[in-house]
Amino acid sequence: MTTQVHRIYNFSAGPATMPLPVLEQIQRDLLALPGVGMSVLEISHRSKPFQAIIDEAVADARELAGIPENYKILFLQGGASTQFSMVPMNLHTTGMPADYIVTGAWGKKAVKEAKRVGEVNVAATTEADNYSRLPRREELKLTRGAAYVHFTSNETIQGVQYPGEPEGVEGTLVCDASSDIFSRPLDVGKYGLIYAGAQKNLGPAGVTLVILREDLLMRSPEGLATMFNYNTHAKENSLYNTPPSFAIYAVGLVFKWLKGLGGLAAVEETNKRKAGKLYAEIDRTGFYRGHAAKECRSLMNVTFRLPTEELEAKLVAEAKAAGFDGLKGHRSVGGLRASIYNAFPEAGIDALVEFMREFERKNG
Ligand SMILES: *Cc1c(COP(=O)(O)O)cnc(C)c1O
Numbered sequence: 001m002t003t004q005v006h007r008i009y010n011f012s013a014g015p016a017t018m019p020l021p022v023l024e025q026i027q028r029d030l031l032a033l034p035g036v037g038m039s040v041l042e043i044s045h046r047s048k049p050f051q052a053i054i055d056e057a058v059a060d061a062r063e064l065a066g067i068p069e070n071y072k073i074l075f076l077q078g079g080a081s082t083q084f085s086m087v088p089m090n091l092h093t094t095g096m097p098a099d100y101i102v103t104g105a106w107g108k109k110a111v112k113e114a115k116r117v118g119e120v121n122v123a124a125t126t127e128a129d130n131y132s133r134l135p136r137r138e139e140l141k142l143t144r145g146a147a148y149v150h151f152t153s154n155e156t157i158q159g160v161q162y163p164g165e166p167e168g169v170e171g172t173l174v175c176d177a178s179s180d181i182f183s184r185p186l187d188v189g190k191y192g193l194i195y196a197g198a199q200k201n202l203g204p205a206g207v208t209l210v211i212l213r214e215d216l217l218m219r220s221p222e223g224l225a226t227m228f229n230y231n232t233h234a235k236e237n238s239l240y241n242t243p244p245s246f247a248i249y250a251v252g253l254v255f256k257w258l259k260g261l262g263g264l265a266a267v268e269e270t271n272k273r274k275a276g277k278l279y280a281e282i283d284r285t286g287f288y289r290g291h292a293a294k295e296c297r298s299l300m301n302v303t304f305r306l307p308t309e310e311l312e313a314k315l316v317a318e319a320k321a322a323g324f325d326g327l328k329g330h331r332s333v334g335g336l337r338a339s340i341y342n343a344f345p346e347a348g349i350d351a352l353v354e355f356m357r358e359f360e361r362k363n364g
Pocket of ligand 1: 080082154155156177178
């Protein structure tokens with residue numbers, strides 16, 4: 001039963017394109033998981049086959065990112081947005097303010113939720129520069145002994161990415177890595193907590209990966225609502241209640257696909273090459289202009305402008321007609337955004353570069 005399908009190039013920021021081999025495996029095994037005789041959509045989350053699926057997903061994540069044994073790997077619901085609240089509810093209990101480094105729209109939202117829970121110190125914000133850059137180290141006004149320091153490794157809307165961890169941070173580092181998790185190697189041991197909604201770089205919507213250092217579990221207050229307490233999920237290996245079983249299964253397949261590519265170092269190399277091609281075209285003449293400062297450019301979300309808004313609208317429309325979807329930038333930035341996560345094929349970037357060059361030739 002093969003169906004002839006035509007897939008376009010999907011530059012959507014999220015939910016985003018998934019690896020084709022993963023989609024094919026889902027399709028193959030959708031009616032019956034091998035040896036199980038039932039679909040993953042239908043099996044109990046308490047069943048042996050599902051236990052194996054979630055255990056393998058955790059083991060593969062641990063292996064891929066070299067996650068040390070003293071970190072819990074949780075699959076939660078409510079999206080990264082729920083982590084904006086869960087992080088302070090569980091960790092903002094030391095009597096000290098929490099520091100937030102704000103480099104884009106998602107960081108700003110995280111601050112808004114954290115303020116409902118406790119005292120927040122915005123250690124730096126680049127909002128005055130329309131979030132086009134990262135703060136310099138001397139701009140960071142960090143609190144000595146802060147409850148934790150929160151940052152966003154990749155700001156999906158503005159296309160600004162940290163090359164690693166912010167410099168000069170001591171204490172518990174918390175990272176929203178929703179749009180660049182597993183796009184490159186990361187040193188998990190430097191972090192207290194990392195969270196990421198799956199629908200950009202890990203799979204379908206519906207599950208959020210949380211990587212949490214075990215000693216932080218002590219911080220959760222007694223009276224916290226059960227579902228909002230990390231201890232609940234840590235104790236039950238993400239099976240306290242019905243988990244998003246299909247999404248966990250699909251994310252597990254993505255982990256295996258990443259391992260098959262050679263792991264995160266190999267993936268990073270490909271990502272650098274992919275983004276490099278697009279930025280080279282943006283920089284080739286003055287026709288296209290990148291939004292983010294060069295040294296903070298995202299390898300995942302490439303944001304750029306054209307000389308006029310009319311030309312931007314024209315490019316988006318013509319690109320869509322030519323089979324490039326999802327290129328319209330977020331309204332707060334304007335222009336265009338090409339989201340090119342791990343699963344986005346390099347051939348699609350080559351094709352877009354060619355299209356952009358032709359568009360410039362005709363309209364420049
Ligand atoms: C998409 C995104 C979010 C929000 O994720 P949801 O799963 O929709 O709640 C948060 N942070 C970043 C960096 C994102 O890209």
